[in-house]
Amino acid sequence: MTQRCTVGGELHGPEVPLCPEHLCELVPHQPGPGETAHTPGPGDTAHQPGDTAHQPGDTAHEPGGAGAGPGAPVTACWNCGTPPASPTSTECLAPDCRRPLTPPGMLVVFAYGQVEIAPGGQVELGRDGTDRRLFRSYPNVSRRHAVLGVDPDGRAWITPVPTPNGTFVNGDEIPAVQRFLASGDRIRLALDAEGTVTLFPRQRNRTPE
Numbered sequence: 001m002t003q004r005c006t007v008g009g010e011l012h013g014p015e016v017p018l019c020p021e022h023l024c025e026l027v028p029h030q031p032g033p034g035e036t037a038h039t040p041g042p043g044d045t046a047h048q049p050g051d052t053a054h055q056p057g058d059t060a061h062e063p064g065g066a067g068a069g070p071g072a073p074v075t076a077c078w079n080c081g082t083p084p085a086s087p088t089s090t091e092c093l094a095p096d097c098r099r100p101l102t103p104p105g106m107l108v109v110f111a112y113g114q115v116e117i118a119p120g121g122q123v124e125l126g127r128d129g130t131d132r133r134l135f136r137s138y139p140n141v142s143r144r145h146a147v148l149g150v151d152p153d154g155r156a157w158i159t160p161v162p163t164p165n166g167t168f169v170n171g172d173e174i175p176a177v178q179r180f181l182a183s184g185d186r187i188r189l190a191l192d193a194e195g196t197v198t199l200f201p202r203q204r205n206r207t208p209e
Contacts, residue, residue, distance in 0.1 A: 078101070103200035104118050105118055105150035106199055108196065109195055110134045113134045115131050117149060123149070127141055129145075140192075142165060144161045147159045156180065156181040156182075158174075158179050161176065182197070183197060183198050
């Protein structure tokens with residue numbers, strides 16, 4: 001059963017007794033119109049209710065899907081699959097998406113949300129990082145646990161921060177050195193905070209002739 005924080009509205013799984021951030025009571029979450037009832041849990045890659053992003057494995061995400069390939073025109077939004085309004089569109093028209101049509105270099109889907117990283121960017125994962133909301137329900141994840149990044153040429157990588165609870169790729173613990181990632185890899189922080197990696201080839205919008 002999904003539970004909701006009475007202060008901030010965050011969703012938590014049934015195993016969480018109190019909201020980790022507000023230390024307040026959790027109440028059963030009732031999905032609203034258009035939402036699908038879902039119980040998040042460790043290792044579950046489902047999105048929050050109302051999130052329209054596809055799961056890795058959908059053709060809108062997979063390299064080689066519609067419009068994919070270096071230099072290929074964008075034929076659908078990488079996040080929700082909505083076709084662009086015109087060959088020169090730069091933003092998805094779906095009201096609950098509105099993402100740029102150019103995909104990120106890497107997408108990692110965790111149980112409580114996702115991390116998107118553009119080529120040349122990086123993000124620190126952990127309970128004190130910019131995406132700390134994804135790890136509130138995992139007390140064994142360190143405050144600074146690992147760094148994810150994408151090189152300007154599109155190579156994705158993870159570098160663990162030394163921590164007693166470990167960082168894992170496809171079930172194997174990795175040392176605190178940079179490790180390159182491939183689409184479909186599963187990364188895990190500590191015991192349960194697992195996410196699936198999707199890499200995107202570079203796309204472009206078709207320019208008018």
